[in-house]
Amino acid sequence: MLQSYLQDTWVTPTATHATADAVRDAVTGETVCHVSSEGLDIAGAFGYARRDGAPALRGLTFHQRASLLDATAAAVRDRREELYALSARAGATPTDARYDVDGGIRVLRDYADRARAELPDASHLVEGPAERLGRGQDFLGVHLVSPSPGLMLQVNAFNFPVWAPLEKLAQAVLAGMPSVVKAATPTAYLTEHLVRTVSEAGVLPAGALQMIVGSVRPALDLLREQDVLSFTGSAATAATLRTHPELVARSVRFNAEADSVNAIVLAPDVPPGSPLFAAFVREVVTEMTVKAGQKCTAIRRVLVPREHEGAALDAIASELAGVIIGNPASEGVGMGAVVSLEQRADVRRAVRTIARSGRIVHGDPDKVRVVDADPERGAFLDTILVSADPDAAAPHEVEPFGPAATVLAYRGTPHAMDLLARGRGSLAASVVSDDLAWTTGFLRSAAPWHGRLHLLDSTNMTQTTGHGSPLPALRHGGPGRAGGGSEMAGIRGILDLMQRTALQVSPRLLESLGTTSLS
Numbered sequence: 038m039l040q041s042y043l044q045d046t047w048v049t050p051t052a053t054h055a056t057a058d059a060v061r062d063a064v065t066g067e068t069v070c071h072v073s074s075e076g077l078d079i080a081g082a083f084g085y086a087r088r089d090g091a092p093a094l095r096g097l098t099f100h101q102r103a104s105l106l107d108a109t110a111a112a113v114r115d116r117r118e119e120l121y122a123l124s125a126r127a128g129a130t131p132t133d134a135r136y137d138v139d140g141g142i143r144v145l146r147d148y149a150d151r152a153r154a155e156l157p158d159a160s161h162l163v164e165g166p167a168e169r170l171g172r173g174q175d176f177l178g179v180h181l182v183s184p185s186p187g188l189m190l191q192v193n194a195f196n197f198p199v200w201a202p203l204e205k206l207a208q209a210v211l212a213g214m215p216s217v218v219k220a221a222t223p224t225a226y227l228t229e230h231l232v233r234t235v236s237e238a239g240v241l242p243a244g245a246l247q248m249i250v251g252s253v254r255p256a257l258d259l260l261r262e263q264d265v266l267s268f269t270g271s272a273a274t275a276a277t278l279r280t281h282p283e284l285v286a287r288s289v290r291f292n293a294e295a296d297s298v299n300a301i302v303l304a305p306d307v308p309p310g311s312p313l314f315a316a317f318v319r320e321v322v323t324e325m326t327v328k329a330g331q332k333c334t335a336i337r338r339v340l341v342p343r344e345h346e347g348a349a350l351d352a353i354a355s356e357l358a359g360v361i362i363g364n365p366a367s368e369g370v371g372m373g374a375v376v377s378l379e380q381r382a383d384v385r386r387a388v389r390t391i392a393r394s395g396r397i398v399h400g401d402p403d404k405v406r407v408v409d410a411d412p413e414r415g416a417f418l419d420t421i422l423v424s425a426d427p428d429a430a431a432p433h434e435v436e437p438f439g440p441a442a443t444v445l446a447y448r449g450t451p452h453a454m455d456l457l458a459r460g461r462g463s464l465a466a467s468v469v470s471d472d473l474a475w476t477t478g479f480l481r482s483a484a485p486w487h488g489r490l491h492l493l494d495s496t497n498m499t500q501t502t503g504h505g506s507p508l509p510a511l512r513h514g515g516p517g518r519a520g521g522g523s524e525m526a527g528i529r530g531i532l533d534l535m536q537r538t539a540l541q542v543s544p545r546l547l548e549s550l551g552t553t554s555l556s
Contacts, residue, residue: 051076063128066414074251090215090244099156110145112238128374141203184213187263198227212534293520297463300338304470309348330440354399363408384439395425433459462517488515
């Protein structure tokens, strides 16, 4: 029975194995643990975060909080091999595990460096320059950015059980806000090990980090005006949370990063066989296979000019044919399992729905050849490439959250722009072109529908970090279906978690704010 970490104590729920949720190994189907929040004192945990964790963090300067992130990163790095090993149980290859674990460590360190370089060694920030509000020089206006005396409730998705909690923790700690992490059930054992690692290192103040395993629904009624609910998951769940009566009544700040049908667009000027065309194919295959396609930023729609449709299908299918699927611990395996049998069933349903308007070009949703594993007991899927009618509804509305993508042939640039917008808001899109005029024109249409655009051309294709890699310095989120939220974004993301207050002050009081602690 997996424990929760509340009020600096590891707590076992009161549920039995019969009433708790069983979490199974994605590769073997064996039970890893049972998960429940029955009997947990969540109200006590929230009170502890506000009473002990929040004041401890607010009393530190930005630079001191940055040192906490450095210490947390070092603690996780020292035991990252343990997290790698556990990740294999979730179907992750060694590359997938490093993407999650090392990515989380890098985000912690990046934020620590940015805080020291861009924020003052103070507990608050005075945004300037001052505005003169009267006829003379003695009545000025500025904005004060100060920590909120609340907590962040993190509700995380299963696909990044290490990186996601650490990314949110980095911003929350720098903003002077404690975190209560709700671990996603299918990979809760990984988040539990992460929190155990950090707690045993003793690097954070008491109450700065807690974790709930199991259902978090009772916690929603406990959120208050100064709290933040940071959610990652499905658009349907985000919509439910957004209208929760307690959140609405108290105007609780809510940030959602939801699923989206992200796209890559191949421009008409990129000929098959060119180096840039090869880079386009690599982006598609990488996004289909890293973490078995279980990334919120993964490419789901592949928009290509009609005249290049056949070449694109052939090239992508050829690359996918070389991907070895199976036990992540086995040599040569390039893609493991999806996280659960339930997730596999969801992907199969989504693929069949999309394929009704076209055909499956590569892969079989019901059969897969795997290495060193049972294809039925493990949650394995073949890589699946679909060719569909671009004007059908399903490719733009249904997301197969796994190793699947759909090629859609557009008739011209206006058609491509229309198809991209039919996703109703996405986290990310890639545009592949060397034609500057075409790209800048396309950009004007695409930008309002996306949180991030990855513009790939012949000059940057060897240096790109990839379509699906959110970066700490850049905003991560998207409009519409993608949730309308914003995470990371460097210092902007930290300040978004704090309270910005307009001050009307005298110069002498303004000067004193540079040396006064507001904790």
